[in-house]
């Protein structure tokens with residue numbers, strides 16, 4: 019006997035993957051945990067006859083020779099499967115889009131980082147040209163949209179989008195989909211957002227404004243990440259965190275959003291046992307006695323993160339090519355030509371006294387002026403940046419003053435140059451690891 023199963027609190031991606039499993043493994047029995055997520059429960063109450071599944075009680079474990087696990091890779095996430103764990107000769111097949119280490123020890127697996135697990139299975143269904151009913155296509159699309167936030171979550175890939183297209187070609191019904199996919203921002207989310215806004219405070223950490231808000235939550239609430247996202251937008255802070263406390267479970271979920279490179283949410287959340295990327299992330303923290311201590315921990319990480327984050331000094335170019343104020347304009351022109359740059363700092367005794375750029379040469383009206391010293395033409399509006407500032411700040415200054423290069427100055431001495439391309443390297447993540 020073969021069975022296909024997924025994680026408890028089954029979501030649409032897990033459920034869709036179980037059903038997709040019945041297409042790829044026609045002899046296998048689909049097995050759903052009793053604990054289903056409320057949306058899936060609502061869907062099944064209407065579509066039960068179309069998707070026949072069994073529960074653990076109906077299965078004779080002695081007869082099971084093969085288990086296909088989808089959308090999870092841990093024994094602990096499966097419901098009442100302990101008996102199978104020690105079973106000899108049990109062949110395990112794994113389909114999963116989570117990247118953590120599996121303890122299932124599968125004989126065969128397809129484990130890839132992708133927006134939704136169903137996308138991996140659609141790849142195979144497509145390849146083998148299996149027929150999909152419109153109902154199956156609809157269910158699969160619900161799973162795909164739920165796990166990828168309608169293809170907006172950063173983990174979504176091009177292949178997820180192609181899979182969505184394939185399901186629409188196979189007559190996935192968007193009306194049904196809208197009924198079962200919970201509105202991302204509904205009454206519950208609105209109430210939480212309003213409560214957060216009422217109790218909002220701002221904290222200054224170095225040069226950044228951060229808001230950390232602790233909120234008690236009753237029962238299950240979806241899309242808290244969207245709430246934190248909106249909260250940050252409305253408060254207009256550099257980074258925002260929601261600490262959502264489940265009193266009855268003694269657990270907390272911390273969700274963070276950042277709009278600046280200097281506060282890396284993924285880094286902070288990984289330190290708390292969660293995950294994410296620079297702009298967004300979360301961490302689940304069990305057995306929390308005091309949410310206040312959690313807030314302190316977060317503040318500590320934020321302060322630490324500041325030092326660990328990328329600074330101008332990591333990106334700037336040095337040594338700096340510079341000219342002295344008494345150099346003639348003609349020799350400066352030659353120097354600029356030779357170095358192939360658009361401008362140079364003018365330095366006297368290691369101190370920045372001005373900047374000369376190609377643009378300044380337009381001020382020259384007579385050829386005799388080429389003999390004049392550079393100090394007569396240089397710009398003395400010395401816009402500089404300190405080495406411990408963030409690349410984001412450097413970019414802001416460049417845009418504000420319409421300059422392509424920014425001298426990096428420490429204790430009055432010029433130690434490097436930050437150019438637009440240095441900033442680009444950072445923003446497009448071209449930094450060597």
Ligand SMILES: [Mn+2]
Nearest residue numbers: 031089135165
């Ligand atoms: Mn999933």
